[in-house]
Amino acid sequence: MAMQTATAGRKARWALLDIIVVVYALVPVLWIASLSLKSKDTIADGNFIPREWTLQNYKDIFATTEFIRPLFNSIGIALIATFVAVILGMMAAYAVARLEFPGKKLLVGVSLLIAMFPQISLVTPLFNIERELGLFDTWPGLILPYITFALPLAIYTLSSFFREIPWELEKAAKMDGATPAQAFRKVIAPLAAPGVFTTAILVFILCWNDFLFAISLTSTEASRTVPAALSFFTGASQFEDPTGTISAAAVVITIPIILFVLFFQRRIVAGLTSGAVKG
Amino acid sequence: MAEIVLDKVTKRYPDGAQAVSEMNIEIADGEFIILVGPSGCGKSTALNMIAGLEDISGGELRIDGQRANEKSPKDRDIAMVFQSYALYPHMSVRENMAFPLRLAKVDDATVNEKVEEAAQILDLNQHLDRRPANLSGGQRQRVAMGRAIVRSPKAFLMDEPLSNLDAKLRGQMRTSVSKLQKQLAVTTVYVTHDQTEAMTLGDRVVVLRGGHVQQIGSPQFLYEQPANLFVAGFIGSPSMNFVPGTLEDGVLKSVLGTTVLTDRVRRLVEAAGGPREVIAGIRPEHFEDVSLVDEKHREAGATFRSTVDVLESMGAEKYAYFSLDEQLTGSEELAELAADAGSADVPGSGSTIVTRLDAASAAAEGRELEVWFDPERLQLFDPKSGKNLTFDG
Ligand SMILES: Nc1ncnc2c1ncn2[C@@H]1O[C@H](COP(=O)(O)OP(=O)(O)O)[C@@H](O)[C@H]1O
Ligand SMILES: [Mg+2]
Numbered sequence A: 001m002a003m004q005t006a007t008a009g010r011k012a013r014w015a016l017l018d019i020i021v022v023v024y025a026l027v028p029v030l031w032i033a034s035l036s037l038k039s040k041d042t043i044a045d046g047n048f049i050p051r052e053w054t055l056q057n058y059k060d061i062f063a064t065t066e067f068i069r070p071l072f073n074s075i076g077i078a079l080i081a082t083f084v085a086v087i088l089g090m091m092a093a094y095a096v097a098r099l100e101f102p103g104k105k106l107l108v109g110v111s112l113l114i115a116m117f118p119q120i121s122l123v124t125p126l127f128n129i130e131r132e133l134g135l136f137d138t139w140p141g142l143i144l145p146y147i148t149f150a151l152p153l154a155i156y157t158l159s160s161f162f163r164e165i166p167w168e169l170e171k172a173a174k175m176d177g178a179t180p181a182q183a184f185r186k187v188i189a190p191l192a193a194p195g196v197f198t199t200a201i202l203v204f205i206l207c208w209n210d211f212l213f214a215i216s217l218t219s220t221e222a223s224r225t226v227p228a229a230l231s232f233f234t235g236a237s238q239f240e241d242p243t244g245t246i247s248a249a250a251v252v253i254t255i256p257i258i259l260f261v262l263f264f265q266r267r268i269v270a271g272l273t274s275g276a277v278k279g
Numbered sequence B: 001m002a003e004i005v006l007d008k009v010t011k012r013y014p015d016g017a018q019a020v021s022e023m024n025i026e027i028a029d030g031e032f033i034i035l036v037g038p039s040g041c042g043k044s045t046a047l048n049m050i051a052g053l054e055d056i057s058g059g060e061l062r063i064d065g066q067r068a069n070e071k072s073p074k075d076r077d078i079a080m081v082f083q084s085y086a087l088y089p090h091m092s093v094r095e096n097m098a099f100p101l102r103l104a105k106v107d108d109a110t111v112n113e114k115v116e117e118a119a120q121i122l123d124l125n126q127h128l129d130r131r132p133a134n135l136s137g138g139q140r141q142r143v144a145m146g147r148a149i150v151r152s153p154k155a156f157l158m159d160e161p162l163s164n165l166d167a168k169l170r171g172q173m174r175t176s177v178s179k180l181q182k183q184l185a186v187t188t189v190y191v192t193h194d195q196t197e198a199m200t201l202g203d204r205v206v207v208l209r210g211g212h213v214q215q216i217g218s219p220q221f222l223y224e225q226p227a228n229l230f231v232a233g234f235i236g237s238p239s240m241n242f243v244p245g246t247l248e249d250g251v252l253k254s255v256l257g258t259t260v261l262t263d264r265v266r267r268l269v270e271a272a273g274g275p276r277e278v279i280a281g282i283r284p285e286h287f288e289d290v291s292l293v294d295e296k297h298r299e300a301g302a303t304f305r306s307t308v309d310v311l312e313s314m315g316a317e318k319y320a321y322f323s324l325d326e327q328l329t330g331s332e333e334l335a336e337l338a339a340d341a342g343s344a345d346v347p348g349s350g351s352t353i354v355t356r357l358d359a360a361s362a363a364a365e366g367r368e369l370e371v372w373f374d375p376e377r378l379q380l381f382d383p384k385s386g387k388n389l390t391f392d393g
Helices: A002-036 A056-063 A065-098 A104-116 A120-133 A139-164 A168-175 A180-209 A212-216 A226-230 A243-265 B043-051 B093-103 B108-122 B137-149 B167-184 B195-201 B219-224 B229-234 B263-271 B295-300 B332-341
Strands: B004-012 B018-027 B032-036 B058-063 B078-081 B155-159 B187-192 B204-209 B212-217 B241-248 B251-254 B257-260 B277-282 B287-289 B302-313 B317-323 B352-358 B368-373 B379-381
Touching (some): A002 A243, A056 A065, A065 A104, A065 A139, A065 A180, A065 A243, A104 A139, A120 A139, A120 A212, A139 A212, A168 A180, A168 B078, A180 A243, A180 B093, A226 A243, B004 B043, B018 B058, B018 B212, B043 B078, B043 B155, B043 B187, B078 B137, B093 B108, B108 B137, B137 B167, B167 B195, B187 B195, B195 B219, B204 B219, B204 B229, B212 B219, B229 B241, B241 B379, B251 B277, B257 B302, B317 B368
Parallel strands (some): B032 B187, B078 B155, B155 B187, B287 B352
Antiparallel strands (some): B241 B251, B241 B277, B251 B257, B277 B379, B302 B317, B302 B368
16 A cells, blocks of 8 residues: 555656656747737737637748748758768768777767867858858758768767667578678668668758758758748738747748658667567 | 588687687588587687688688688578577568578569478478567577578588577477488588587587587597597586596506406507506496496496495486595696586586496495496596597597
8 A cells, every 4th residue: 555655656746747848848839839820919919829810820931932942942951961861871880880990989089079069160161162162052052061960960879779780680691692782681771770760860850950051051042941041031021020920930840850750750669679589 | 412521721810819720520411510519619600611601711611522711601502590590570480481582583482382391391380470579489499490491502500509498498499400400411510519419419529629629420439439538528418527547557546446457448548658647537327336237247347435425316317426535636638628618517527426327226325335337438538638548449
């Protein structure tokens, strides 16, 4: 009996703690969502629940290229950067996890260094370099720095996943007649997939959320991404307060991230690798 | 079907460790050969070199007369069963077994037929659509075997395939492996650290120690004619008893008393230029309660008298343990052997003598017993080199 009340009490305390954390994390998000659904007149009334519901803000942002074009840029740039960073990261992580080679420690150290490097100090040099090379305000102009800064993250996450793979399976595949490439494709890759997806999500979020490079290395809608574009929102006329439309845009750009996570969550099935070895 | 020859095959790992030294083995087509030795003696390394999973640092590996050192595993056409089974967790049992065939681009109908056939042999039919994670240890082991046999390879390599099973299952699987090998008649190299598996499975046994081949021969031959102390102590269960002794004019003096050597033994020792100090070895099963030995034999044999320390009655036989005063000293070989095998595995290397007596023996713990043995069965070893002085190969 005493035991039960003790566990019940503990449960209650945990539940309370969980609620606090969830509320703390969700209130700003819900606030933004609420703002985006308010009409122009009630936007500053301070109510959490809108008194007048409207989808006008959403209609407005999708009515102009001011939002649609950056959204397209964001999706394209983040996807390409993620793809390239994950592919390169996979190769590097494989080497880090599996091979002994001179300079391995150096490689890991340097990638850590890049991750820690204050990005703001690179903005001015990058701005000048990209202007010289004609990369300024282009997709590659953003994709390249994103890859650079996503790679350390990708290498780190992937190499810790790769270390967990039962590599004896690779030997088994070779004995079964697979070439090294086949062993990788048919045996190792499916087992590495959960790690790759997780890494892809993290890298995608990193690129998707970037504001610094997006604001500094773009100047027009040709390559401006949503986080940067938000700061240029003006609303329908110059004299209109764009709070509602900014909120709507902010809600819209969180949707891909949520979808991304939900979609891949099912692939990150824990225990996929169990049963390979004796057990 | 293949003949596999290891010609002075050597493995040196990049860190400098010499795992296998100048190994010479000729494996005949269809032969079942066992590599046995204590943990870390280089068995897996040797097997991986045959498989092509480890590079060969020196010497030559020939499969069917052709040099195979540089061939990739894929081109050697050898199947392997791993200690951990190494099943593909993301594939069903069927796909696991079909995998080698799919890689070989065999058509679907044949793949199905072969998988069903292998499943039939291994009694896996009901489990074909399950995932390895949902199978028991014994079933996983059989899937691993199935994956090896589906494509009818030139040879099988097995690295301690039964060591993750419990004792009973291991016994059953041992019988099935043996039957399977006879049925398929495919050259098989089987690695184990368990001397019972070695004795019961193979046509021939290779005893390894520290990367060196100690002796190659049929299980019976290794049992009867061990080339040295190591093999003598490793093969046989319980292990051979070892006692130090001095040899003079064909008479052995030891804790077992003064024993007159038989002519055969004496001749062999003299031919081997035996030293005065020797280690005498005799197996537990070569002792008997003196009261159960008939007159005729009793005359020809020797006896010693001591108090039974521990008596284990197994029903069909009794094991009587004696503590003899004298400590065994002076043989580095024996000390190493005890260390290698874990001294508990070599009860004879202390001052304990293990004897296997007939179940009819009246031996009782704490009482004196006179024990008989046949001097013809004595094996004498050089304490320095460990060489068997009575070896008659
Ligand atoms: N990859 C490796 N690098 C360095 N030394 C190794 C490696 N693999 C095995 N060894 C060493 O080689 C010796 C033989 O190992 P192994 O063949 O695995 O023994 P066994 O299978 O008989 O237990 C051991 O001393 C072991 O430490
Ligand atoms: Mg081993």
